[in-house]
Amino acid sequence: MNDVAARLDDVRRELADAARDSGRDPAEVRLVAVSKTKSARAIRDAYAASQRDFGENYVQEMQKKAAELADLPDLRWHFIGHLQRNKAKVVAQIASAVHTVDSERLAKELGKRTAEAAAEGAKARGPSDARLRVFVEVNVGGEAQKTGCAPAELAAVLAAIESEPALSLVGLMTVPPYTDDPADSRAPFDRLARLRDEHGGAARLPELSMGMTRDLRYAVLAGATMVRVGTGIFGERS
Numbered sequence: 001m002n003d004v005a006a007r008l009d010d011v012r013r014e015l016a017d018a019a020r021d022s023g024r025d026p027a028e029v030r031l032v033a034v035s036k037t038k039s040a041r042a043i044r045d046a047y048a049a050s051q052r053d054f055g056e057n058y059v060q061e062m063q064k065k066a067a068e069l070a071d072l073p074d075l076r077w078h079f080i081g082h083l084q085r086n087k088a089k090v091v092a093q094i095a096s097a098v099h100t101v102d103s104e105r106l107a108k109e110l111g112k113r114t115a116e117a118a119a120e121g122a123k124a125r126g127p128s129d130a131r132l133r134v135f136v137e138v139n140v141g142g143e144a145q146k147t148g149c150a151p152a153e154l155a156a157v158l159a160a161i162e163s164e165p166a167l168s169l170v171g172l173m174t175v176p177p178y179t180d181d182p183a184d185s186r187a188p189f190d191r192l193a194r195l196r197d198e199h200g201g202a203a204r205l206p207e208l209s210m211g212m213t214r215d216l217r218y219a220v221l222a223g224a225t226m227v228r229v230g231t232g233i234f235g236e237r238s
């Protein structure tokens, strides 16, 4: 077993343990392997170990890797970085999900570009899921410098996504403020879960994308359905 496969095993075990400890079915929690700065080779190792969902933060890097890995047709790219509207078209062509929609303007642009990509047949996701899956990133910590919409703006962003026929609203995402103690993430994760309840619950927003290597346990305890793990699978980034 290579390093990536071994670490992937450990992360899967940690996730399953956290799910059982919170009385949840481990199958309810999916793993997005965050491969930013890592090689196509490392992604192939994870793919060989049955990982299919991969997260990237930078548009050009995702584009390059998607080309290098085009022989793996059922690999799904999740865009998890800050997205500028002028890059929406490339993301619409490649990604199966975007976790970081945080404004009405971005939702509108992404909807338009996804419809265009579908019309041009450029869609790499395949005909079975032509719509782009979208999460709204919420800044639950209220930090001034961070991305994500404010909780007060959430209703408008959700409505903007639902008015775009090419987009499929699937849930909410957050990155909690960094502190020395990963347990501190529990409160912001609980806040994201509460916001979901206030905006239609799991019927409207089935997915909660939250938790990274250091705090994935707290995310699962708070109800995460998707965790985004980089370091734990691929090792430290330089």
Ligand SMILES: *Cc1c(COP(=O)(O)O)cnc(C)c1O
Pocket: 034, 036, 057, 080, 081, 175, 211, 212, 213, 214, 228, 229, 230, 231, 232
């Ligand atoms: C880099 C990144 C991750 C993964 O972080 P790790 O600590 O390496 O697990 C998850 N989510 C987002 C938004 C990221 O930028």
